[in-house]
Amino acid sequence: MDFASDNGAGVAPEILEAIAQSSRLRAPAYGADDFSARAAKRLADVFETEVDVFLVATGTGANALALSALARPWEAVFCHDEAHVHDDECGAPEFFTGGAKLVGIAGEGGKVAADPLRETLARFPRGLVKSSQPGALSLSQASEAGTIYRRDEIAELCAIAHAAGVRTHMDGARFANALVSSGLSPAEMTWRAGIDALSFGATKNGALACEAVVFFDRALAQDFAYLRKRGGHTLSKGRFLGAQMEAYLTDGLWLRLAERANASARTLATALAARPGARLAWPTEANEVFAVVPDATVAAWRTAGAKFYEWSTRSLAADRAPRAGETLVRLVTSFETTAEEIERLVALAGLPLSKG
């Protein structure tokens, strides 16, 4: 019963096979190979537009590098105040940008809302020299609370940002999970809504170690090859990134993997919500279930060896927050999560799994 993270899963067989296949021939180093070229082409197809693509091995690398292309050292990067880039990357965005200021914006359910964004931007006047200048907005899709931004929300936030001269980034570590949940096309969820650059994650959704930085505003990609290289993120055997990404995007594999993880999360969420004493903190819109459960349930799960995180947040409305005797937990599903794992976890919550 491993609900600790989608990073605990292995590699999808199709991707593993692609790695093995690509290993059979010689290939130019540092990303100048055919696999990487085809992966870039597929991303352009997926997003229905010309893009600049840079493959890297980690999500933190993708995010921090992307932000360093979008924000100058004396600028501010706006994000949700519990965003991964702000809370979980040990200052990587500050490091890669050369000292840009990360500015967290509070918001229910892990999402930045329009008014708080406007108010925050008003505190960073363009041209006021003593103030960090407005640089970039980063939106996590799906969010750290497992929720997703609607198309209109993204469009409104990007419009506010662009009106202030602020470039827009989407942290898509769980892009596929958000996408299949949203019903949108990749283009609709990104550049058509105003996103300039995207961290397109594959690792959590079945790759070995592969993320793409995708630039829709290609002028922002101008120096990215140097940024990536000096960040140590240009793999020498770059074909193995290309091979992963190509397989990931072939025949809809990425969508199937994401749908599988999301379905597991929905099943789990529905079952837990039906338990007496349990409730969802936020709606389960991707592959993460945030639930408030009795402490006894937490204890039962721990005893049974289940893996998951107890969670703390500032994004939860007071009336849904855990009370005495309750704990907020995060339960993450992946393409590998089995029905049996879910059943056991739910069973341990006290009552048999409700059918449906």
Add this chain to the structure above:
Amino acid sequence: MDFASDNGAGVAPEILEAIAQSSRLRAPAYGADDFSARAAKRLADVFETEVDVFLVATGTGANALALSALARPWEAVFCHDEAHVHDDECGAPEFFTGGAKLVGIAGEGGKVAADPLRETLARFPRGLVKSSQPGALSLSQASEAGTIYRRDEIAELCAIAHAAGVRTHMDGARFANALVSSGLSPAEMTWRAGIDALSFGATKNGALACEAVVFFDRALAQDFAYLRKRGGHTLSKGRFLGAQMEAYLTDGLWLRLAERANASARTLATALAARPGARLAWPTEANEVFAVVPDATVAAWRTAGAKFYEWSTRSLAADRAPRAGETLVRLVTSFETTAEEIERLVALAGLPLSKG
């Protein structure tokens, strides 16, 4: 006929199999897995001492992170003036150290010699505030010229460095190739000779993407977990680094792979040196052959589709440097290089391959 780089090779089958095996189970994220723990244990065994080990996916990441643990932002990092860290990493060491000054030291055959090191250190007096302070020495083993440092050379250079309060780093992107050529034990070639931290490369010698930063002076590793994380070099599915490194070090695989590449280089070097009009620039001591050949040979090779680099250097004595009508080339072998590739390349140099 691919002699462009050992990065052009694929992955050794044993390592590919280990990756596949490790994918079959769930594992904790970010390097807290058993594979990584076993890899660290094996490195301790290999080096016959307690070490702190951090796995990363790229050599530039390993080098730049290691140097950032050894040198403070206001310090200088001394290295050969054609060292990879100085010439081929787009300023990564400067970036990761927060602005340390890379100071190149000229030397024949890609190697730093004792007297130039002493003279250079004398230009950076400890305590002279206007001067960058002496911070770290980085030695490439094997060097960028395909040569290797002898045990006594390493020991003398490290002694000079330590006497000046300078920490010592070995860039071992081709550590295995140097090791099997040297006849030394891993301990003798590193910490017993005075090396404080090592970039232990596996990628060029058969891994997919895996390098270890190995600290012999463990106090220097104190903050490394944070440095690696904020550099974006902590892989989420860290087990795949662990699995690669474990397989690499199992049953002497790493030594066999390196010996295979080195043997190919020796064969090639011997054959080329026997050609009229060709000569070796430096002795072939690892898996790189640097040869001065007639321009006509370069043309013949290109026509036949051979891949290799024409080379420029400041490390070559005038009497061995290319003259009019000659070109210096770099020919790199890997564990995948075939006898047939070598034979064809040599044959194209004008005459049949000499036997032996």
Add this chain to the structure above:
Amino acid sequence: MDFASDNGAGVAPEILEAIAQSSRLRAPAYGADDFSARAAKRLADVFETEVDVFLVATGTGANALALSALARPWEAVFCHDEAHVHDDECGAPEFFTGGAKLVGIAGEGGKVAADPLRETLARFPRGLVKSSQPGALSLSQASEAGTIYRRDEIAELCAIAHAAGVRTHMDGARFANALVSSGLSPAEMTWRAGIDALSFGATKNGALACEAVVFFDRALAQDFAYLRKRGGHTLSKGRFLGAQMEAYLTDGLWLRLAERANASARTLATALAARPGARLAWPTEANEVFAVVPDATVAAWRTAGAKFYEWSTRSLAADRAPRAGETLVRLVTSFETTAEEIERLVALAGLPLSKG
């Protein structure tokens, strides 16, 4: 009627004379002069302890350099969310620390309170690699709201910080103003309450351009000479910093200048508070008056050529915040502010100056 900033004042005559005197002789460069040595000695006397002292020309330089000595690049610096280091230095602390994360803590009246500090620290667990590590706490004395921390408040905050392994900094751009208001000794307001390093401002209080970074925890000063030099903050004719600071601390000049500015602020605050329709936002505890006044008053002041800032803040309780038709203004006094300036300003607020 210049109430825009205490930076608008000139130089106290005693300090100007000291500069002129010190110019008459030759002096070693870069701070190795007798003036600087005597200034350091005076600061040790003032603080009744051994200190390491580094003079610089700007407050931003003093703060950012001090923080770079207290926090490592992967750490967090905690401060009030409207602190000068966070809001008004264009990211200088991020730059000098190499990318540390500034974490603002909300608090009434510009001050960090104990519970919010504890809650914030709890979000940055020591040893959790993905999280910026707890590094430094910076307290502004006087605060950006013109208030001052009591001795017990400083002691409690420093104790909380130290218990978490967090080093403590005081931004004393208006240290003298806070000190004379507090009734404390310099030692009581700083190291005896737990402060490790202080930006000791003189510029706003009568110097030309002179601030001291004072280390009470002298181990933290170990590399500061290099930090200052590479920041470009080591003046070549360093004697002129020494001469300013020496004169500033001679015969209690600094205390007299601060008392003069504070007295002006008290007079102004008292008079304004007595005006119908006006009220103080926060108590006037140093040399800054924050008042909520009718928009008509703002208009009258502007028409008459008065200089001051309209202010926005998140540190003001809702019941004291400006309502429709009201504006929050900041009025800063200096040692040069005249009774006449105050009288005119108050008179323009609508009614004759109340006597007392």
Add this chain to the structure above:
Amino acid sequence: MDFASDNGAGVAPEILEAIAQSSRLRAPAYGADDFSARAAKRLADVFETEVDVFLVATGTGANALALSALARPWEAVFCHDEAHVHDDECGAPEFFTGGAKLVGIAGEGGKVAADPLRETLARFPRGLVKSSQPGALSLSQASEAGTIYRRDEIAELCAIAHAAGVRTHMDGARFANALVSSGLSPAEMTWRAGIDALSFGATKNGALACEAVVFFDRALAQDFAYLRKRGGHTLSKGRFLGAQMEAYLTDGLWLRLAERANASARTLATALAARPGARLAWPTEANEVFAVVPDATVAAWRTAGAKFYEWSTRSLAADRAPRAGETLVRLVTSFETTAEEIERLVALAGLPLSKG
């Protein structure tokens, strides 16, 4: 007998008076004052073109900030290998640029020559991702060897740089000394010869602490206000920089002060060169005399309390380098150097001062 540095001198009386005068009124903070505006206007007049001007207090600040506007973090800054920016600023350019690589170019007499510059540029191919990219060229005028670049030399070097897409900087810490020696106009020595940005020093030539960063290519100045602010180099009482610079440029004061220092250097150089056993290392073209003298002379000078530096260099041709029993010394004159100081120093060299 103080020949240690021109930083040992005081402030020219005219500048001191201007500081005192400017102190009598209130002025806006942070450089928005009339003094700074007039100083900028004067610089535009002096250089006969539109310029963007930023005043700072230190030469290291001016150089490092200027270079950070000219070179991106992944670029290289080319300079003489004994340039002040490379050897004497504790890595400030690396810090401010965010990690650009300083690349020293050897050259006789402290000057970069055209061929070595071309050869160096050839080692940094534009677009080769692994290589630091060509960013900026910095020329010191006068050089660290007290020599000056001729107009044609500057023009040729700048043309080579610009042809390679490299921006050009002049470190003019001793600009006035070079200028009056050269017979050129300020425009001829800078932008008409191809200089994009200049560190225009005043401190060594009679100011208290004042340098201007002057942009001839004004597009490069676009973000400089933020760079200066976050570097802590925007003085709060900025008028005092403006007042210094205005006075410095009024009625040719700056030229008279420089001519005085240069004349002293010429007198000293001529007298020393006439001494048996002494010789000049390089021609004395500004206000620094580099002489090779008998060790006995050094001893006599030290005994008499003379202040100066023994010098080591890589810029001196072997046939002029000190032999056994000889020492290379640097003797710097300033506008305060007296005829008597020179006479005593020369007299102590062993023989009476030659007349003329």
